[in-house]
Amino acid sequence: MPHGLSVCRWDDKVGLRIVGVYPRNLGVSEDDMLRVFTAHAMGKPEAGFLTMTLEGTNLAVASFYTGILRGRDQFCIMLFMELDEEPRSYEEGLTLASSEIVENIGEPEFVEYMGEVFEKLKRMVELSVEQRLAKVFVDHETRLLMHKLARGGIPAEELREWLELQTGKHYPDLGLVTLPLLRSGLVEEDWINAVSDNCVFLVNDLLGARFPPEQVIKLAKGGGLNKEQLRELETRVKSFFEGYQWTEEDTIMMGQLLLDPDIYDVTKTLRRKITHKSELAGVVEKEASLDNVLRRLEQAQVITKFGANAIEVAAKDDPLIVLMADVHFESFFPEFLVLRIQERLEAKDIHPDIAKRHLELLSETYMRMREKMKERKKRKEEEEKAEEELPEMEGEMVPPPEPAEIETPEVLESAPADEEEAKRIKKEEEIARKEEQKRLKEEEKRLKAEEKQKKKDEEKAQKEEEKKRKEEEKQKKKEEEQKRKEEEKRLKEEEKQKKKEEEQKRKEEEKKRKEEEKQKKKEEKKKEKESS
Numbered sequence: 358m359p360h361g362l363s364v365c366r367w368d369d370k371v372g373l374r375i376v377g378v379y380p381r382n383l384g385v386s387e388d389d390m391l392r393v394f395t396a397h398a399m400g401k402p403e404a405g406f407l408t409m410t411l412e413g414t415n416l417a418v419a420s421f422y423t424g425i426l427r428g429r430d431q432f433c434i435m436l437f438m439e440l441d442e443e444p445r446s447y448e449e450g451l452t453l454a455s456s457e458i459v460e461n462i463g464e465p466e467f468v469e470y471m472g473e474v475f476e477k478l479k480r481m482v483e484l485s486v487e488q489r490l491a492k493v494f495v496d497h498e499t500r501l502l503m504h505k506l507a508r509g510g511i512p513a514e515e516l517r518e519w520l521e522l523q524t525g526k527h528y529p530d531l532g533l534v535t536l537p538l539l540r541s542g543l544v545e546e547d548w549i550n551a552v553s554d555n556c557v558f559l560v561n562d563l564l565g566a567r568f569p570p571e572q573v574i575k576l577a578k579g580g581g582l583n584k585e586q587l588r589e590l591e592t593r594v595k596s597f598f599e600g601y602q603w604t605e606e607d608t609i610m611m612g613q614l615l616l617d618p619d620i621y622d623v624t625k626t627l628r629r630k631i632t633h634k635s636e637l638a639g640v641v642e643k644e645a646s647l648d649n650v651l652r653r654l655e656q657a658q659v660i661t662k663f664g665a666n667a668i669e670v671a672a673k674d675d676p677l678i679v680l681m682a683d684v685h686f687e688s689f690f691p692e693f694l695v696l697r698i699q700e701r702l703e704a705k706d707i708h709p710d711i712a713k714r715h716l717e718l719l720s721e722t723y724m725r726m727r728e729k730m731k732e733r734k735k736r737k738e739e740e741e742k743a744e745e746e747l748p749e750m751e752g753e754m755v756p757p758p759e760p761a762e763i764e765t766p767e768v769l770e771s772a773p774a775d776e777e778e779a780k781r782i783k784k785e786e787e788i789a790r791k792e793e794q795k796r797l798k799e800e801e802k803r804l805k806a807e808e809k810q811k812k813k814d815e816e817k818a819q820k821e822e823e824k825k826r827k828e829e830e831k832q833k834k835k836e837e838e839q840k841r842k843e844e845e846k847r848l849k850e851e852e853k854q855k856k857k858e859e860e861q862k863r864k865e866e867e868k869k870r871k872e873e874e875k876q877k878k879k880e881e882k883k884k885e886k887e888s889s
Contacts, residue, residue: 359438359447360416362475364458365390367398367431376432376462379471385437389414394433397422403526406452408444419444421455432459436478449492449537450481453616473646480618488621489541490686491612494565498524498534506544506559507691509698509707510715513546513555543688545718551710558715560722562691565608567601567659567682569594572628581631582677586663593661594681601682611684614657619650627660627680635675651678658682690726694719705811 361383364376373391389411397407397420404424410417420435434455436447454474461470484492493499501523505516517531528534535557538544542561549556574594577587614620619641626632626640634651641647654660662676670676698715701707 358479359436359442359475361385361437362471362478363390363435363437364462364471365394365433365435366462367394367433377468377471379468379475381468383437385411385414385416385435389416390433390435393418393420393435394422397433398431406448410440415440417442417444419447419451421451423455423459432462434458436475446482447478449484450478453481453492453495454478473643477618481616484616485621486541487686488615489537490543490563490688491565491615493537493541493543493563494686495609495612495616496537499537502535502538502557503543503559503563506557507562507694507697509694509701510556510558510711512549512552512711513557515554516557541688547714547718549708549710549714552708556711556714558718559691559694560718561688563686563688565612565684565686566603567598567607567611567684569598570628570680570683573631573680573683576629576631577679582663582679583666586668586677589663589668590661590679590681597658597682610657611659612686614653614659615684615686617650619646620654623647623650623654624659624680624684627678628683631677631679633665633675634678637678659684690723691719709811 361378361380363378363383363385366374366376368374373387373394375387375390378385392411393407393409396409397405405422407420407422408417409420416437417440418435418437420433423429423432425431432455434451436444436451438444438447454477458471458474461467464470493503498520501520502516505511505519511519513531517528520526520531520534521528535544535546539546541563543559543563545558545560546555547558548554573581574591577590582590615624622640623637626637634647637647637651641650651660655662659680659682661679661681662670663679664670664674664676695716698707698712702709702712
């Protein structure tokens with residue numbers, strides 16, 4: 358079992374600060390805690406889970422780092438354990454508990470609260486199927502993936518890019534996000550050569566909602582409550598469900614409740630019996646924890662209370678605790694996906710190979726589901742039959758009759774009926790298998806035809822593109838030739854104009870020179886005249 362829990366905060370001035378340690382004599386040094394914190398911070402400073410061993414000690418550690426967020430402190434929650442334990446098995450519990458731990462930092466009895474969290478973490482190593490499904494719904498990232506995958510199969514790389522766009526986070530390994538979906542049997546992955554990538558396919562959908570507690574009402578009618586209490590319970594249940602509307606927010610809150618080990622254990626108990634509060638003391642070890650569990654369930658309108666012999670609950674009464682609204686998280690076969698995949702194929706919005714493999718996986722899932730249903734039905738019939746054949750024991754046990762005294766006609770008569778039933782079931786299965794094979798062949802044929810048409814369209818588009826490209830090149834050459842001629846004409850015009858300007862300039866200079874010479878001769882004559 359784990360040794361203890363510690364919570365650390367990073368201070369930019371003094372470095373690592375230990376917020377709390379449980380138990381107080383944990384025996385892990387501050388240097389070891391700093392090594393864990395540094396291992397997180399050395400990579401990309403994002404929220405995430407990490408496992409490592411501490412050199413020089415006999416300890417392994419599972420830790421969750423809250424990441425660097427503007428305006429918020431950085432925290433690291435560390436769970437220390439023996440080297441032979443599997444730290445990864447605490448990932449779900451530690452990740453889930455981290456936000457609540459951070460919210461409670463600074464409370465007067467924080468260390469005592471850490472002790473409660475520590476005990477819960479030890480019990481959250483193995484979640485039930487129902488809790489795993491609840492966790493998928495509670496987790497924002499897996500809930501987003503479920504919505505996206507409800508449109509059909511998608512390459513893993515494309516899914517990773519889409520998720521990063523939705524959340525603003527970076528996911529170097531999408532497998533860490535899809536792992537809960539794989540473990541819960543909601544998705545399957547397979548390599549598709551046509552897209553050169555691993556693709557993710559939804560094969561079971563998820564439902565989470567409140568339901569009337571039918572089993573509890575049967576127990577109440579069977580003597581679990583008196584008549585007055587029974588009427589009041591039926592009134593309370595009817596009143597609640599008349600006003601109940603399914604919302605994602607309410608279902609997330611219900612999932613968070615079921616992920617608390619104490620609340621889940623109490624809820625499981627209340628599903629099968631009406632019990633006094635004192636009788637739940639063995640389900641939740643501490644009385645304070647039991648009070649907290651019942652308070653949260655009552656606030657969420659999951660349970661109701663009755664006085665021991667009356668409707669009202671007295672201050673010092675040991676009340677009857679009754680489930681008023683049961684919560685279920687279940688997987689179911691997504692029939693709607695078959696039609697949706699076909700629609701996307703017609704719209705050419707999905708690769709044919711991805712669609713084909715998805716339909717095959719859905720078919721395999723459906724056949725497995727049918728087999729399980731038949732097995733359950735057969736087992737139930739055998740149990741009912743065994744109960745009918747058991748003799749009623751009154752007084753002393755009577756020894757079984759001798760073989761000669763055993764009446765066998767009924768058995769002999771039922772054998773052919775059982776054989777006929779088995780033949781009928783086998784025939785139905787064979788028909789269903791052939792129909793499924795026929796449907797898959799038709800689907801494959803249609804996909805091949807679409808692929809052929811797609812290639813034909815692509816070739817046609819390629820030819821048109823080539824033709825268009827040649828026409829554009831021809832037009833471009835024509836335009837360039839026209840531009841070249843216009844440029845030559847412009848240059849000739851400029852040269853002609855330049856010569857004309859030079860000639861004009863030369864004539865003007867010649868005229869000016871003659872005028873100057875004439876003026877000079879005139880001045881010389883004038884001087885000669887004056888001298889004579």
